Each structure stands twice: as structure tokens, then as C-alpha cells.
Amino acid sequence: MNIHINTDYSFCSPYAFMIVLSCVTGLSLQYFLNVKRGVQQMIAGFITLLSPIMSFFFAILLTYAASGGTKIGLSSMGGLFGMYLSVMTLALIKRDPVTTGITLENCTLVLPIIYSISKLGCFFAGCCHGISYHGPCCVKYSGKITESDYIFPVQLTETIVFFLIFAIGMIMLIKNCKNISVFILTACAVAKGLLDFLRESHMDKTISLNQILCIIVVIIGIIYTTAFKRKSQRRSLVTT
């Protein structure tokens, strides 16, 4: 089965709508999870206020810096950095290790769904597309700017993979599993790192900036989670 997408939209590409939808979904879910898990409403609200500002700022800044000041766009890794920075800022202000742990975990939980929805926007707009491919589910874009041969639907694959990671994360949360953040961070970084090989923009590179950042994210995530867990154990609440 082949997929054909005509990107000559009569009104406007759905890219912007999908980016907005992904942000609204992610931030609403993050607020809901924070409040549901006992985080003070004011703190949850401030995280929701600060997250989109920092995410957009760093998403644009990373693209600008990586292109040497020639391009303006949204980088997912910059957005991820902004999300975590907003949660860490509130953690530094609040100085409560329990709240910090919960908010960080909730932030990690919603990241895959934000990325999943935003990649649907890329899929319909024809940007960030895959390598040449003639197998099942190959995509052909027809349009003034995005006209292409049959290519691999890497954006759609990312949408499905990241949605599955999100679903597994939510199931782990419901079942009170441990190490949810480590699982999601590792799964996301591995999925993004590997799927980057299937992008056309990766063809002339051995390793892309995204892949380097993915490796760094996994290392930082694991180190932080391990350090935080040790700190929490030391501050064990119940003492005889």
C-alpha cells in the first residue's frame, strides 16, 4: 500500500495546527498529572506557564545556533531542553524533593505524546522526510515544494513509535512501576537516534547533531535519576 500526499493545500498546511495541538495536549496532560499526583496547583500552573515559553525559546535558539545563524525553525531537542529547564527552575524555587521528582516524571511522561502529534504535522507538510524507499507504505509527496520520489514514512513511524512509548509509560504509571523516567528517556532517545538514520538529511552524515544530543540526554537522565533516587532514600520520611 502506497501513501500519496499532495502538499499543495488550498488554505494552509496542517503543520501549525499540529504543533499547537501537540503543545496544548502535552501541557494540559502535564498539568492534570501534576495536580492529580498532589503537586500544589500554583506550582503546576507555573510549570504550565513556563514550559511553552522555554520550549519555544530553546527550540528556536538551537536551530539558529546549529545553522550558524542562518535558519529559524523548531528543534525538538531544544524544546525538550526547555521543558526540563522549566521544571528544574520551579524545583529550584520550590526546593521540595518530592514535588521535583513528581514534576520531572510527569514532564518525561508527556514528552513522547507531544513529539508524536507534532510529527504528524511534519508528515502532512512533507518536511523532515525519509530516505528513498519503494517497500510497503512508502510515501510520495506531490507539491510545488515537496515533490519527491517514493520515500520512507519516517515521520509517521515516529508518530506511532512515540505514541507507543507514551502508552507504555502511562500503563507503567497506573501500575505504580518504578524507573518510568529512565525507561521513557532511554526508549525515546534510542528510537529518535535510530530513526534519524532513515532521514534524507542524514544521508551525508555519519552522526547527526540530534543523535549526539540523544546520547547526551540518556547519559544525563540516567545519572540524574540515580543521584535523585539516592538523595530521596536518604531523606526517607518514616523514622522510628
Next chain:
Amino acid sequence: MKIHYYEIRNCSLLYYMGYPIYLAPEGTDESLLARWGFTKQNDGKWIRYIDQFEYSYIMQFHNCEEVIVNEEALKNNQYPHFQYQPPLYVPAPIKDSNTANILCTVSVSLMLLSGPILFTKLMFLSGILFIAAIVLMIIARVGYPDNKFAKILCIIYVSLTVLLFIIAIIGTIMLMIACNECVNDLRSCS
């Protein structure tokens, strides 16, 4: 001493920061614990604070190995035989509201400065100033919850951020529509 608190069997009596608590045994059904008002702590332990009335009842049997706490048992309790001594907390000092005002003033200055810079080559500095202004407002709001300046500033900043996002979204969509039409027009020329 083991306490059987309603359906939760074999709870322990412990003290946390001077207050008596029930500690549920490991492996107890979590939905049952939640139903009986136990809360899960960061280390995975489930606890429930004991009020003066229950404490008074339990302490009547402090030499016993097992105590049953349920509605029927508490019904005949004489209050108060025993009372725990709540820890003496030093009242929180009234925080200096002047600090909050200074934080808010700096925040407003940064916010006002970020506007004109946006249209220069230093547009990223404008973003940093905007974020710094909001962070300072949050510090003032969290640290000094009763400060009116911080409260008003919070409302203004939230409204401003929502407004900016709506403008940014509409602007982006308008730009995309314009680009789309431009591309379509170019195609019709060829």
C-alpha cells in the same frame, strides 16, 4: 505493637516529626490503603496520621501486642485519656514584603526592556529577559504568597503570555496562508 486499622491488618505505630502515624505493612493492597486514607510516601511506604481521638484509644492498650481500631471500638473510647504532645513549631517569620516588591520591580523592568530589544539584532536577548521576568515573578509569588504586587503581576504576565501565544499562532497561520498562496500563484505563472 500491631494495630489492625479497620481492614488494614498489622499496621505499626510510628512517629514522624512528633506526630503519631500508622505505617501499613508492605504488600498491602494499595487501593485498599488509599480507600482508608493512607498516603504513599516517596520511599514507597504508606502512612496515615493518627488523630488525638484514635491515639487516646490506642494508648489505653499500649502494653498489648495487638490493638483493633474500628468504628465499634472507638465508639466507647473515653476522650482524652492520652494525648500526644504536638511538636512545638516556631511560627514562620513574617517575610519581608519589601523583598517581594524589589523582585517584582526588577521583573517589570526586565519585561519592559524585552519589548524594544525584540526588534533589534539581539532578539534572543529579548527572550532571555522575558523568561527572567517571569521567573522573578514566580519567585516572588511562591516565596511571598500574600504580596499584592506579585499577585497582580502574575495575572498580567499570564494574560500577556496567553495573548502573545494567540498572536504568534494567528501570525504563523497567516504567514503560512500567505506563503501557500504565493506558491500557488507562482505555479500558475509557469
